Amino acid sequence: xxxxxxxxxxxxxxxxxxxxxxxxxxxxxxxxxxxxxxxxxxxxxxxxxxxxxxxxxxxxxxxxxxxxxxxxxxxxxxxxxxxxxxxxxxxxxxxxxxxxxxxxxxxxxxxxxxxxxxxxxxxxxxxxxxxxxxxxxxxxxxxxxxxxxxxxxxxxxxxxxxxxxxxxxxxxxxxxxxxxxxxxxxxxxxxxxxxxxxxxxxxxxxxxxxxxxxxxxxxxxxxxxxxxxxxxxxxxxxxxxxxxxxxxxxxxxxxxxxxxxxxxxxxxxxxxxxxxxxxxxxxxxxxxxxxxxxxxxxxxxxxxxxxxxxxxxxxxxxxxxxxxxxxxxxxxxxxxxxxxxxxxxxxxxxxxxxxxxxxxxxxxxxxxxxxxxxxxxxxxxxxxxxxxxxxxxxxxxxxxxxxxxxxxxxxxxxxxxxxxxxxxxxx
Amino acid sequence: xxxxxxxxxxxxxxxxxxxxxxxxxxxxxxxxxxxxxxxxxxxxxxxxxxxxxxxxxxxxxxxxxxxxxxxxxxxxxxxxxxxxxxxxxxxxxxxxxxxxxxxxxxxxxxxxxxxxxxxxxxxxxxxxxxxxxxxxxxxxxxxxxxxxxxxxxxxxxxxxxxxxxxxxxxxxxxxxxxxxxxxxxxxxxxxxxxxxxxxxxxxxxxxxxxxxxxxxxxxxxxxxxxxxxxxxxxxxxxxxxxxxxxxxxxxxxxxxxxxxxxxxxxxxxxxxxxxxxxxxxxxxxxxxxxxxxxxxxxxxxxxxxxxxxxxxxxxxxxxxxxxxxxxxxxxxxxxxxxxxxxxxxxxxxxxxxxxxxxxxxxxxxxxxxxxxxxxxxxxxxxxxxxxxxxxxxxxxxxxxxxxxxxxxxxxxxxxxxxxxxxxxxxx
Numbered sequence: 001x002x003x004x005x006x007x008x009x010x011x012x013x014x015x016x017x018x019x020x021x022x023x024x025x026x027x028x029x030x031x032x033x034x035x036x037x038x039x040x041x042x043x044x045x046x047x048x049x050x051x052x053x054x055x056x057x058x059x060x061x062x063x064x065x066x067x068x069x070x071x072x073x074x075x076x077x078x079x080x081x082x083x084x085x086x087x088x089x090x091x092x093x094x095x096x097x098x099x100x101x102x103x104x105x106x107x108x109x110x111x112x113x114x115x116x117x118x119x120x121x122x123x124x125x126x127x128x129x130x131x132x133x134x135x136x137x138x139x140x141x142x143x144x145x146x147x148x149x150x151x152x153x154x155x156x157x158x159x160x161x162x163x164x165x166x167x168x169x170x171x172x173x174x175x176x177x178x179x180x181x182x183x184x185x186x187x188x189x190x191x192x193x194x195x196x197x198x199x200x201x202x203x204x205x206x207x208x209x210x211x212x213x214x215x216x217x218x219x220x221x222x223x224x225x226x227x228x229x230x231x232x233x234x235x236x237x238x239x240x241x242x243x244x245x246x247x248x249x250x251x252x253x254x255x256x257x258x259x260x261x262x263x264x265x266x267x268x269x270x271x272x273x274x275x276x277x278x279x280x281x282x283x284x285x286x287x288x289x290x291x292x293x294x295x296x297x298x299x300x301x302x303x304x305x306x307x308x309x310x311x312x313x314x315x316x317x318x319x320x321x322x323x324x325x326x327x328x329x330x331x332x333x334x335x336x337x338x339x340x341x342x343x344x345x346x347x348x349x350x351x352x353x354x355x356x357x358x359x360x361x362x363x364x365x366x367x368x369x370x371x372x373x374x375x376x377x378x379x380x381x382x383x384x385x386x387x388x389x390x391x392x393x394x395x396x397x398x399x400x401x402x403x404x405x406x407x408x409x410x411x412x413x414x415x416x417x418x419x420x421x422x423x424x425x426x427x
Numbered sequence: 428x429x430x431x432x433x434x435x436x437x438x439x440x441x442x443x444x445x446x447x448x449x450x451x452x453x454x455x456x457x458x459x460x461x462x463x464x465x466x467x468x469x470x471x472x473x474x475x476x477x478x479x480x481x482x483x484x485x486x487x488x489x490x491x492x493x494x495x496x497x498x499x500x501x502x503x504x505x506x507x508x509x510x511x512x513x514x515x516x517x518x519x520x521x522x523x524x525x526x527x528x529x530x531x532x533x534x535x536x537x538x539x540x541x542x543x544x545x546x547x548x549x550x551x552x553x554x555x556x557x558x559x560x561x562x563x564x565x566x567x568x569x570x571x572x573x574x575x576x577x578x579x580x581x582x583x584x585x586x587x588x589x590x591x592x593x594x595x596x597x598x599x600x601x602x603x604x605x606x607x608x609x610x611x612x613x614x615x616x617x618x619x620x621x622x623x624x625x626x627x628x629x630x631x632x633x634x635x636x637x638x639x640x641x642x643x644x645x646x647x648x649x650x651x652x653x654x655x656x657x658x659x660x661x662x663x664x665x666x667x668x669x670x671x672x673x674x675x676x677x678x679x680x681x682x683x684x685x686x687x688x689x690x691x692x693x694x695x696x697x698x699x700x701x702x703x704x705x706x707x708x709x710x711x712x713x714x715x716x717x718x719x720x721x722x723x724x725x726x727x728x729x730x731x732x733x734x735x736x737x738x739x740x741x742x743x744x745x746x747x748x749x750x751x752x753x754x755x756x757x758x759x760x761x762x763x764x765x766x767x768x769x770x771x772x773x774x775x776x777x778x779x780x781x782x783x784x785x786x787x788x789x790x791x792x793x794x795x796x797x798x799x800x801x802x803x804x805x806x807x808x809x810x811x812x813x814x815x816x817x818x819x820x821x822x823x824x825x826x827x828x829x830x831x832x833x834x835x836x837x838x839x840x841x842x843x844x845x846x847x848x849x850x851x852x853x854x
Contacts, residue, residue: 008461015454027442031458034435038465049549049559059692061548067653068553070694074652099555103697106553121488122476126495126533128526128555131576132476149558225501226494227719265486267497270530271709278702282729285698292654292730302709303719307734 008035051152055081055108064151065108077289084153086288087181087190089113091163091172091206093139095127095268096220096229097196099277100284102129104154105147107285111155111181112147113190115172116140117162127270128277155181163205173209192284193217196277207242210234211322214329216287220280226267229276230299231283232312237326239296240312243319272302435462478579482508482535491578492535504716511580513715514608514617516540518590518599518633520566522554522695523647523656524623526704527711529556531581532574534712538582538608539574540617542599543567544589554697582608590632600636619711620644623704634669637661638749641756643714647707653694656703657726658710659739664753666723667739670746699729 009032016028049064057069071077088109090097093116101112116139120130134142140158147156159175161168179189193215195206203219210217214236222229234241279298286292299308314327436459443455476491484496498504515536517524520543528539543566547557561569567585574583586602588595606616620642622633630646637644641663649656661668706725713719726735741754 004461004465008458011454011458011461015451015458018451018454021447024442024445027438027445031435031438031442034431034438038431049552049562059550061550064549064552064559066550066692067695070692071653071696074694076652076654076694099701102555103701106555106697108553122491123486123488123493125476125491125577126535128529128533132491133576135476149560150552225503226498227503265493265497267501267503268494269498269709269712270533271705271712274526274530274701275705275709278698278705279732282696282698282702283732285696286730293732295732298732303713305706305710305720305722305725305734305736307732309732 005035005038048149049152055084068107077291080289083108083285083289084110085182086192087111087113088284088288089115089176089190089193091115091193091195092197092202093143094118094124094196094198095129095270095273096222096277096280097194098127098129098139098143099274100194100196100220100281101143101147102150103277103281104284105151107281108151109154111157113175114140114143114156114158115161115163116143117160117168123265127268127273163209164201169205169209172205173213176209176213176215188213188215190215191288194280194284195219196280198222203242207234207320208322211236211241211320211326214326218280218283218287220276222268222272222276224266226269226272227302228300229272230297231276231280231295232297233283233287233294236323237314237328237330240314241318241320241323241326243323244315245312272300275300275302432462432465475576476579482511495534504718507716510535510712510716511537512609513619514538514540515711515715516542516603516617516620518542518620518622519624519629520570521545521551521623521625522556522697522700523649523704523707524621525554525556525566525570526701527621527623527647527708528570528574529577530704530708531711532578534708535578536581538584540602541567541570541583541585542588542590543570544587544595550692554695554700590636591628596632596636599632600640603636603640603642615640615642617642618715621707621711622646623707625649630669634661634747635749638663638668638747638753641753645707645710645714647703649695649699649703651693653696653699654729655727656699657724658703658707658722659724660710660714660721663750664741664755664757667741668745668747668750668753670750671742672739699727702727702729 012028012032012035016025019025019028052064055065055069056063057066057072059066069080072080086109088104088111090101090104090112093101093114097114097116101114104112118139120134120137120139120142122132122135124130125132129146130139130142131146134145137145138160140160144156144158147154157175159171161171163169163172176188176190176193179185181189193206193210195203195217197203197206198221206217206219209215216233216235219232219234219242220230233239279295279300283295283298287294295309296311297309299306301307314323314330316324316327318324318327439455439459439462443452446452446455479491482492482496483490484493484499486493495510496507499507513536515531515538517528517531517539520528520541524541524543528541531539545566547561547564547566547569549559549562551557552559556573557566557569558573561572564572565587567587571583571585574581584602586598588598590596590599603615603617603620606612608616620633620637622630622644624630624633625648633644633646636642643660643662646659646661646669647657660666706722706727710722710725714721722736723738724736726733728734741750741757743751743754745751745754
């Protein structure tokens with residue numbers, strides 16, 4: 001539209017020059033004014049919100065951050081403005097990832113990295129975020145368009161690529177390592193990776209990247225029947241990685257293109273995906289801004305409004321070598337960390353019995369309370385909390401199936417295994 | 428913008444007529460073409476999604492309902508297309524109500540009635556839905572603009588009014604009674620009212636209207652510190668009404684304008700509000716389309732990811748006379764209903780042990796299972812489920828305070844009571 005308006009202005013200028021009668025100049029000047037006014041309309045001018053230098057707590061209608069800075073006055077968050085220092089990568093800009101991106105953008109996150117290779121379709125309109133006029137755009141372009149209008153303070157970087165391809169994975173890795181936003185940051189260039197993908201292969205790619213980079217991440221998923229979902233926190237070496245245990249109550253791993261080809265499709269609902277995105281970003285805010293208890297795993301069964309929680313320890317026999325390496329490193333630092341946590345908790349308990357919870361919780365370790373989640377040892381995971389089932393075989397079985405000699409049949413074989421499991425579950 | 432483009436076209440037409448040299452007509456024709464193209468841009472033409480006559484389950488990218496109709500094939504919903512017959516009224520188009528409206532719109536609800544009197548401000552941008560370019564518009568106008576673009580199949584009716592004023596309440600009542608959308612519908616003209624307001628007075632107004640009309644409704648609220656919320660189902664005569672018991676974990680009743688005047692403001696988060704909206708609309712879909720278990724009350728404590736549930740029986744001494752009348756009516760029909768439900772359950776149990784849950788659940792009664800919610804007798808409600816507290820005094824106390832002789836001081840007195848309760852809770 002901007003291009004169209006510029007060309008219109010050029011047309012009017014050349015028309016003006018070709019006219020000999022000066023009385024015709026006034027109407028053309030009037031038309032030029034109208035074009036200028038159109039250029040200032042909607043997203044192209046002054047009504048677009050301008051950047052804000054500092055987050056103010058001032059209570060005026062024109063302050064987009066007043067309701068967030070109020071979290072400090074309420075004693076929930078110690079320093080809300082720290083949110084501008086954080087970088088979050090979101091892999092998969094679908095029904096969950098796009099809403100997660102919008103929530104973080106409205107919260108004023110420092111920088112968002114967005115990854116997707118798909119295009120917006122009318123078939124996506126039953127979930128929040130994308131609009132019909134964006135049909136045909138890549139999801140990354142459409143997301144950048146919407147998010148930059150909502151909050152121009154957020155640094156947006158988008159990557160239109162498939163992380164399960166060799167080249168896509170390389171670009172994904174190097175983008176996570178890029179420290180230009182925060183040159184002095186320890187570790188990778190991002191503070192958290194959110195996986196919002198809809199298939200097993202992409203989750204395994206995120207898992208591989210995060211294990212290699214020692215990068216904490218959160219997993220999310222919604223079931224194929226649209227009525228349940230989950231979020232999960234994964235800290236390399238400290239919690240189970242995605243290859244340590246078969247995934248729990250997870251989207252089925254059936255690629256949407258496969259479904260379309262077969263003339264069937266997975267169901268989805270804006271409610272379930274909105275709830276899962278909300279729980280995911282709430283956990284992200286608790287993790288980054290250090291308040292409340294960060295959930296290691298939280299399920300959502302919408303038919304019963306049942307929300308199981310649990311923790312999963314890493315599998316010492318995990319088939320992922322980077323995970324094994326991170327486990328060894330964690331065992332070395334664990335005694336010192338435990339001692340530091342204990343000392344800190346004792347100091348807090350003696351100095352003040354009131355005050356906000358976990359003001360300074362460097363490792364985001366939550367105190368075990370009476371609603372303690374079930375702790376699962378992945379090697380003896382027959383005893384799962386009520387309502388949770390394994391949706392896929394273990395990663396070991398998966399990797400046996402995915403022999404390099406027969407990569408093409410891999411997905412079909414997993415499909416077959418999944419169907420067998422489903423059949424078992426439904427009896 | 429449409430106006431601007433039309434006037435531009437008129438200007439070009441009159442310029443064309445005033446020109447004597449025919450060689451100048453071509454550039455003007457070109458300009459007119461450009462204006463037409465602009466008029467077709469964005470929301471003003473063919474890229475806007477057209478109406479769909481029937482909901483199709485066909486799996487093509489261009490079908491906006493394929494992922495919803497898939498709920499039938501998955502055995503979740505028996506007849507998804509029934510959603511087009513339902514009317515839902517949403518009172519309060521703020522952080523929860525606007526997202527609830529968007530979810531229902533994307534689900535293809537038949538008709539939405541929207542009520543609010545407020546305008547969009549930049550201070551609302553930390554919650555989902557509204558965009559900075561809508562600042563200054565009424566929330567109802569901005570919502571209709573966005574929702575009609577997303578799904579033109581939904582019939583939208585908006586009411587820019589305050590339901591707590593005498594005239595606003597009258598218009599609210601008559602709009603709920605209007606049956607033009609479904610002339611043969613029993614009861615009122617809507618199937619469900621969703622209360623998404625942020626203050627006690629407005630909730631009491633919704634309660635009064637629904638008790639008078641014998642209208643089932645759902646209540647929602649988010650706490651002033653932004654980290655907890657709840658949803659609640661209210662069936663006049665059958666469950667507690669809003670006046671039967673003091674509200675539980677509810678938004679504080681502090682009006683945003685009061686807060687602004689005092690230079691303080693309540694905190695809010697897009698995550699908490701998105702989760703509450705998602706749980707509210709999920710309960711709405713379960714109620715309307717008869718699947719899963721409709722939750723009578725569901726709380727959300729985001730700091731601990733704790734979700735308490737319970738049921739509240741009506742208070743035989745409720746101060747609301749319409750509630751008392753509905754309770755009497757319910758006691759008369761209850762024995763026949765209980766018998767019908769029991770017979771139906773036995774028939775279902777004997778005919779088929781499998782199959783979808785509650786295919787034909789006319790009264791939306793859920794089977795008591797092992798995750799049975801706590802049942803609260805409002806007259807002995809000292810024993811609340813863990814994590815729930817009364818946020819306000821009981822309605823009886825409220826109505827004692829609200830004597831007609833001193834209506835102006837009422838809000839201040841409630842404020843004072845609330846502050847005293849908060850002080851008690853924080854010790």
